Amino acid sequence: MQAAFQTQDPATLGITMAATIAAAIDAAMLSRRDAxxxxxxxxxxxxxxxxxxxxNGPLRDAFIARVAEQRGAxxxxxxxxxxxxxxEAAIARCREAAPA
Incomplete structure (x- = not known):
């Protein structure tokens, strides 16, 4: 995944990577819907x-904490x-798809 992002501004790198990971997760959801x-x-x-x-980390932690409070640990x-x-599976798919 790194090779695909080497030329980008470091300020936007995290956002671009997050968007790429989210897109991979969305694609996985669509491919598994029939199952x-x-x-x-x-x-x-x-x-x-x-x-x-x-x-991202802080939002994820807050979401999980809210679920723990409402539905249990x-x-x-x-x-x-x-x-x-x-x-992790989405990141692995992104790495496999990235040019070397």
Whole structure:
């Protein structure tokens, strides 16, 4: 992923990387939608975790803290773990797609 962003201004690099990761997460959501047919609760959880995966650190922490307060720590921990996995997979896809 770094090679694709080497010529950019450092001030916009973080924003560009975040947008690229969010786009990869969106693409993954669209590609997996049919797999969740007839499973609305599972789709809802996947969408929520995907949303969390697109957030920056402070926003992510605030979202997870709010979930913990409203729905309990166990649910918040599972949501955070799923979001981390989704984000890591998106970053890996971006690295694979980036020119060397």
């Amino acid at each position: 969740y047919a007839g499973q609305p609760q599972a789709w809802h959880l996947f969408c929520e975790a995907s949303h969390v995966a697109t957030l 166990d649910i918040a921990l599972r949501l955070a773990a799923k979001a981390d996995a989704i984000r």
